[in-house]
């Protein structure tokens with residue numbers, strides 16, 4: 001595609017023998033073209049075997065089959081007495097069944113007493129059911145071996161006594177968790193493609209897996225550039241500002257599913273920037289920078305990145321976020337790098353449109369893009385010709401409306417923090433009357 005003439009910055013040719021040819025218009029890329037180029041160059045990270053907690057949030061890359069049953073053995077679901085049901089037929093408070101206690105079984109017990117007719121074994125929740133027992137009477141249904149014949153003192157009984165009184169009939173299988181009743185051996189408990197959250201990780205542990213094959217979370221290094229930057233909390237000298245981009249972008253990368261490393265502001269010094277980059281390359285699956293991608297006199301970022309080759313700087317038909325850089329550092333197999341503009345709103349919107357889908361793609365996620373909904377905008381909107389505008393807005397799902405928050409300028413971090421969506425105005429639209437329908441990118445989905 002070609003850029004619209006209002007973006008042309010190339011001076012007219014005059015004296016080189018091409019006077020009758022129009023100067024080439026500088027190329028502008030659309031948002032969709034730029035994003036497609038990025039996603040075409042980035043794929044899911046190779047699957048690796050990770051310790052369970054390192055795999056949190058990752059996509060499972062194998063079917064997980066249970067080797068054994070869960071529970072692995074019949075066990076009690078209550079603290080009480082394992083017994084034979086016939087011994088409790090007709091038992092009441094007044095005429096309890098009196099059983100001989102033949103043992104005490106704690107969870108984890110290996111050796112089990114055999115329960116014969118007229119006998120019971122005190123048993124704890126999770127302890128294996130002893131041979132001969134057909135059910136468990138919760139301790140509340142007994143006198144707890146206190147000899148009182150009432151349930152009131154049952155819970156305080158310190159150890160199994162010689163006898164226990166059971167105060168009601170107990171049905172076959174009562175309070176027994178059967179072997180394999182949760183998961184039978186050979187069952188596929190998790191399928192490839194499942195996202196591993198806390199309960200899935202717990203299940204993996206329960207079936208005895210210490211490690212699991214997953215798409216790892218990409219390691220994203222975030223660094224902001226600019227000699228005007230100071231770290232939050234440091235004194236702010238004349239002309240200086242706090243580095244907010246590295247916080248926004250690191251948090252956004254984490255929220256997208258990455259392991260994000262924030263590298264504080266790097267001054268506009270080519271040697272220093274190169275040194276920091278070299279240092280970070282080893283731990284990065286993706287590098288995200290902010291600042292220095294426009295045409296400023298001190299934009300050493302372009303100079304340094306271009307010295308590596310393979311980084312392409314472009315202007316996009318969008319607002320904010322016009323200047324963008326993308327490529328790989330270290331050749332075709334090098335680390336992908338996305339250079340975002342420094343204006344804080346531009347940096348964040350660029351993240352949402354380009355970096356987040358890249359991270360989601362590396363993760364192998366099914367949902368790479370933010371959801372987009374149609375909404376009614378009660379306010380009139382204006383947008384620059386030839387640029388897709390992303391206005392910050394507040395969307396109400398309750399009534400399907402959206403209102404712009406703050407203006408269109410790319411330094412408005414106060415309004416950005418109040419927004420929950422981006423209102424999209426297409427490239428060919430300069431005005432939208434009040435009450436128009438617009439596309440809205442939902443940010444807190």
Ligand SMILES: Nc1nc2c(c(=O)[nH]1)N[C@H]1C(S)=C(S)[C@@H](COP(=O)(O)OP(=O)(O)OC[C@H]3O[C@@H](n4cnc5c(N)ncnc54)[C@H](O)[C@@H]3O)O[C@H]1N2
Nearest residue numbers: 224226243244245246291292293294322341342343344346
């Ligand atoms: N003559 C032109 N000037 C500019 C153009 C242009 O086309 N011609 N484009 C404008 C647009 S659009 C953008 S966006 C910015 C992008 O500039 P840079 O990427 O080079 O960013 P900087 O110059 O380094 O910074 C811009 C702005 O943002 C502030 N900033 C930078 N980093 C941070 C940070 N980590 N935290 C908070 N704020 C940050 C910086 O102080 C500047 O105010 O260029 C326009 N100019």
Ligand code: MOO
Nearest residue numbers: 320321322346410
């Ligand atoms: O396009 Mo810039 O990103 O307006 O602020």
